[in-house]
Amino acid sequence: MLNLFEENESEVRTYCRSFPAIFKKAAGSFIFDTQGHRYIDLLSAAGSLNYGHNDPDIIKAVIDHLADGHIVQSLDLHTDAKQTFIRAFIEHILKPRQMHYKLLFPGPTGTNAVEAAFKLARKSTGRKNIISFSGAFHGMSLGALAATTNKKKRAGAGVTLTDVTILPYDNAFGDHIDTATLVEQMVLDPKFGIDAPAAFIVEVIQGEGGLTAASSAWLKRIEKLCRQVGALLIVDDIQCGCGRSGTFFSFENSGITPDIVLLSKSLSGFGTPLSLVLVNPANDVLDPGEHNGTFRGNNLGFVGATAAIEKFWKNNELEQAVEEKERYILNRVNRLINAHGIQNLQYVGRGLLSGIRFTDPQIPGGLSDRLYEKGFIVETCGPADEVLKFLPALVIDTSLLASLFDAIEHDLEQLFDVNHQGARAQEGALS
Ligand SMILES: *Cc1c(COP(=O)(O)O)cnc(C)c1O
Numbered sequence: 001m002l003n004l005f006e007e008n009e010s011e012v013r014t015y016c017r018s019f020p021a022i023f024k025k026a027a028g029s030f031i032f033d034t035q036g037h038r039y040i041d042l043l044s045a046a047g048s049l050n051y052g053h054n055d056p057d058i059i060k061a062v063i064d065h066l067a068d069g070h071i072v073q074s075l076d077l078h079t080d081a082k083q084t085f086i087r088a089f090i091e092h093i094l095k096p097r098q099m100h101y102k103l104l105f106p107g108p109t110g111t112n113a114v115e116a117a118f119k120l121a122r123k124s125t126g127r128k129n130i131i132s133f134s135g136a137f138h139g140m141s142l143g144a145l146a147a148t149t150n151k152k153k154r155a156g157a158g159v160t161l162t163d164v165t166i167l168p169y170d171n172a173f174g175d176h177i178d179t180a181t182l183v184e185q186m187v188l189d190p191k192f193g194i195d196a197p198a199a200f201i202v203e204v205i206q207g208e209g210g211l212t213a214a215s216s217a218w219l220k221r222i223e224k225l226c227r228q229v230g231a232l233l234i235v236d237d238i239q240c241g242c243g244r245s246g247t248f249f250s251f252e253n254s255g256i257t258p259d260i261v262l263l264s265k266s267l268s269g270f271g272t273p274l275s276l277v278l279v280n281p282a283n284d285v286l287d288p289g290e291h292n293g294t295f296r297g298n299n300l301g302f303v304g305a306t307a308a309i310e311k312f313w314k315n316n317e318l319e320q321a322v323e324e325k326e327r328y329i330l331n332r333v334n335r336l337i338n339a340h341g342i343q344n345l346q347y348v349g350r351g352l353l354s355g356i357r358f359t360d361p362q363i364p365g366g367l368s369d370r371l372y373e374k375g376f377i378v379e380t381c382g383p384a385d386e387v388l389k390f391l392p393a394l395v396i397d398t399s400l401l402a403s404l405f406d407a408i409e410h411d412l413e414q415l416f417d418v419n420h421q422g423a424r425a426q427e428g429a430l431s
Helices: 004-008 056-067 080-097 110-125 142-146 151-155 179-188 216-229 299-312 317-340 362-373 398-430
Strands: 023-027 030-033 038-041 102-104 129-133 164-167 197-202 232-236 260-263 276-279 345-350 353-358 379-381 387-390
Touching: 038 398, 056 299, 080 299, 110 129, 110 142, 110 197, 110 232, 110 260, 110 276, 164 179, 179 216, 197 216, 216 232, 317 345, 317 353, 317 398, 353 362, 362 379, 362 387, 362 398
Parallel strands: 129 164, 129 197, 197 232, 232 260
Antiparallel strands: 023 030, 030 038, 102 276, 260 276, 345 353, 353 387, 379 387
16 A cells, blocks of 8 residues: 555655655654654765754754744845854864855755856856766756766756766776876867866765765876866865765865865754855856855754854864774774675775675665664665665764674675575585
């Protein structure tokens, strides 16, 4: 029998197919369904809940804002909430990192930030072409989708996706082929016919594309190439920003200086939509209203974002905690590799945007289903869904990660043991 959602909601829905419970309440890393079952959330709404569900200090700030009758929606009018946010963002995020950007508030989604960035780059340079990289995900509106590589998602456009050239990301052909050299040659040598680019857009860790991470050396060479050809460097930090990679911005330790940085997902602190384009003042070229959107003034987003900055970004405790948990996950994955072999599984990602890439792409989906039965919400990603993806709240308790890995260890032991027995049975049948 179809339930209410299956009967009435569009076929386009996705996550609810893997995790069909009706969710009701949540706190930190826990999420509860209407039956009262408890799940440990390793999806974090695709990385838009870096500080966990319903952080009490963030929620209090939002409730106070509402209870005191402050502005909720304001287009791009000045409000006290926006003023407080801009001050906090400059004081605690930009200044300590010696960054100087103007703040452009686009519509509330990540894809809207990408569209705004492309307009800025195209107008700044008078060029059309954008270079994006294999495995990239930049959003679902047509401009951003043109820079997204997933074939099924591209096909959904139903129109030609233009003015983007897709070149190989770091390690696209394995670690024996240096793709920075290939990219340089293809962009610089006229025989490849690549139109002069307005910008390169890059994710430091590919959140949807299988968690491949770019090395600092590779990023620096892409930056150098940008400078050489007069293109802008756009870092899409929508998923791997706001602390997910271990630092507030994913590129902080790489030595690059992007012209444009995109933030969204976890920026508001509690899961409400808010996006931000950081733009080098020299490239802040759009005329008034040349990009706009009704929901640029989501004041609850500003309030949440300010509370998150005040709570988590005045010192480096969160960064240290992420590093510890990153190391914990790496150790546990290494234990699995030791047990089952590097030919079967690999660690991928960085910070708390990490996962296990399986050689057999059937494994992660089945594992995700079994983990769900045991009360864990863990999704898969990558072109063939070959990666089991861990996106916990940055504030997750390590004991919960331990219980996750105990469950994975148990399932993989059974799986690989069954496979071995299967293989032995086959050998037996053959001999
Ligand atoms: C989620 C995401 C986007 C798109 O954001 P939406 O809010 O879904 O439009 C763009 N880039 C990256 C890297 C993302 O993870």
